Amino acid sequence: MSATSSSGRVTVQDIARMHADGQRIAMLTAYDYPTARILDDAGLPMLLVGDSLGEVMLGYESTVRVSMDEMLHHVKAVVRGTQRALVVGDMPFLSYEQPDQAVENAGRFLREAGAQAVKVEGGVRTARAIEAIVRAGIPVMGHIGWTPQARLGMGRVRVQGKTREAAQRLMSDAVAVQAAGAFAIVLELVPEQLAAAITARLHIPTIGIGAGAGCSGQVQVVTDLLGLGSFVPRHARPYAHLRETIADAARAYAADVAAGTFPGEAETTRMDDSVLAEALGQGELDRPGTGSFLIPLDRDL
Numbered sequence: 001m002s003a004t005s006s007s008g009r010v011t012v013q014d015i016a017r018m019h020a021d022g023q024r025i026a027m028l029t030a031y032d033y034p035t036a037r038i039l040d041d042a043g044l045p046m047l048l049v050g051d052s053l054g055e056v057m058l059g060y061e062s063t064v065r066v067s068m069d070e071m072l073h074h075v076k077a078v079v080r081g082t083q084r085a086l087v088v089g090d091m092p093f094l095s096y097e098q099p100d101q102a103v104e105n106a107g108r109f110l111r112e113a114g115a116q117a118v119k120v121e122g123g124v125r126t127a128r129a130i131e132a133i134v135r136a137g138i139p140v141m142g143h144i145g146w147t148p149q150a151r152l153g154m155g156r157v158r159v160q161g162k163t164r165e166a167a168q169r170l171m172s173d174a175v176a177v178q179a180a181g182a183f184a185i186v187l188e189l190v191p192e193q194l195a196a197a198i199t200a201r202l203h204i205p206t207i208g209i210g211a212g213a214g215c216s217g218q219v220q221v222v223t224d225l226l227g228l229g230s231f232v233p234r235h236a237r238p239y240a241h242l243r244e245t246i247a248d249a250a251r252a253y254a255a256d257v258a259a260g261t262f263p264g265e266a267e268t269t270r271m272d273d274s275v276l277a278e279a280l281g282q283g284e285l286d287r288p289g290t291g292s293f294l295i296p297l298d299r300d301l
């Protein structure tokens with residue numbers, strides 16, 4: 001079934017409708033034009049240009065290093081590669097500390113890069129920023145649980161909300177994000193039962209990553225899905241193994257170049273020998289492989 005009721009891009013209203021109809025929502029991250037085109041053609045209703053960009057595409061050790069300019073650059077590419085998917089731009093670290101700054105930067109994702117929504121990490125802590133962005137007419141997706149931008153304060157990567165107090169805090173975060181006007185919320189690394197309880201409490205869809213099957217939808221980092229990375233998190237399921245596929249292709253190509261079998265006839269264009277001979281000012285052309293191939297040094301080519 002199509003995600004949209006009319007032509008054009010999926011809207012946040014379409015997402016709300018899918019949720020109301022009980023459809024589970026599949027979202028993937030995307031960072032570049034060719035991948036975005038493939039995912040859009042495959043019918044994914046929402047693509048997230050996550051700040052995971054920093055780690056999986058740019059080689060930073062953490063998402064904290066990603067700048068607004070880097071995010072906008074990649075959101076533009078994903079928007080150019082899509083016609084149907086709702087594109088969500090992830091607001092990077094320190095880009096939404098104050099409500100005014102949050103509105104200004106969220107606006108750049110829409111105005112300069114063409115996104116249809118932004119994502120903001122944090123619950124109660126960032127509810128004021130979310131509210132200001134939503135009031136400015138910009139759809140916001142929340143993100144609670146494990147929030148990578150806060151990793152220096154949160155310690156090592158681990159499932160959040162396992163104690164009574166932590167579970168209550170996460171529930172309060174979810175309710176605050178919804179009350180601030182978010183249209184959906186990512187739950188990252190949350191125990192299955194707590195994620196299901198949050199999903200039952202909220203009327204907006206929950207999009208889980210490492211949060212079990214009780215969420216309204218799921219999101220995965222596309223490089224995990226495609227088997228491109230060197231490490232697969234426990235919550236991810238690789239649906240392809242492109243790392244090996246790419247390495248095999250690269251090795252086969254290098255071997256063909258070394259053997260002189262690439263390019264072959266199929267990848268090569270030839271011209272009329274007599275035209276070339278005329279162009280080179282030679283009566284009779286000596287072809288490579290059949291003798292010397294001499295280009296007169298006194299001619300302009």
Ligand code: KIV
Nearest residue numbers: 029050051052186219
């Ligand atoms: O940056 C990202 O890719 C994300 C997803 C993991 C939700 O925030």
